[in-house]
Amino acid sequence: MPIPPNDPGVGRTLLRDDVHRRLRDAIVDGTFAPGEQLRDLELATWLGVSRTPVREALLRLAHSGLVLAQPGRSTIVSPLDVREIRDARDVVAAMHEVAVREAVPALTEADLTAMRDANRRFAAAVDRGDVEAALQADDELHGVPVTVGGNRALATVLEQFTPTIRRAERLQFGSAQGHASVARHEEFIRLCAAGDVAGAAGVAYDTWHSLPTGDLPAADRTG
The missing domain is CATH 1.10.10.10 (Winged helix-like DNA-binding domain superfamily/Winged helix DNA-binding domain)
Known part of the structure; x- marks a missing residue:
């Protein structure tokens, strides 16, 4: 044509x-x-x-x-600013909580399988210290409820603010933190599979809201 x-x-x-x-x-x-x-x-x-x-x-x-x-x-x-990272973390945590509340009743077995597979790849990446692969797998796992929920406004907000958090995570990524996340992911998936909307949403919020920011220096602002 x-x-x-x-x-x-x-x-x-x-x-x-x-x-x-x-x-x-x-x-x-x-x-x-x-x-x-x-x-x-x-x-x-x-x-x-x-x-x-x-x-x-x-x-x-x-x-x-x-x-x-x-x-x-x-x-x-932009310099890494602890206040801006905390603000972004709070917004992202709230958006994932909403996404999970909307998605859990509609999750299929295929969706749950994709989340479990992502967590297995996350765990393997943590074991070998591969930050890039771990964060990619983490994004894929949490992206399932976002996609299933289909809230475009929510997805737009996450696209805007998640990169700010990921910058900080790359500097603080450690095996102890990663292994704790594997167990948290397993509990999150279990609650999703059980149809426990409130429980899964609470774990999703806590997962994002518990990301450490205290070791980052606040950037100087000159107005």
């Missing part, structure tokens, strides 16, 4: 979202360190795109608190 000549919107949207995702992930995984200056031309060259989607992505990242962007001045990766 002929390609409509005046409708580039889908491609542009996909490009913009992909650039945003790659920059966000590079900040979360530490490729770009806190305080590092981000130059749109260098980023565009690295990603093989024009400067426009890079600038759009940096604006979105600024709204998420991952970068500090000031018109006419440099854009830098």
Whole structure:
């Protein structure tokens, strides 16, 4: 079929979202360190795109608190700020509690199997000290109720604030914390399988709200 000549919107949207995702992930995984200056031309060259989607992505990242962007001045990766991490943690915990309340009555055996499989991969990653694989498996496990619940507004909020928490987790990840999470996941899945909405929602909230932030230095704010 002929390609409509005046409708580039889908491609542009996909490009913009992909650039945003790659920059966000590079900040979360530490490729770009806190305080590092981000130059749109260098980023565009690295990603093989024009400067426009890079600038759009940096604006979105600024709204998420991952970068500090000031018109006419440099854009830098946001320092890790304990207050902002705690605020994000509180929001994310509340959103997962709501997601689980909405999802538990609709979870299928296939959903529960996917959660159990994710926890097995999480446990294996913890044992070998693979932070990246552990966090990915953790996201997959908790992503099942979010997907089943189908609350798009809730998913949007999680997409905005979860990366802030993940930055802190990468710096504090340890085997003791990870092994405790494996047991907590098992209890969470058991409650979901039993249809215990209140119990599962409570564990989901506690899982996210108990993430440690005390070892992180508060960033200096100069107004």
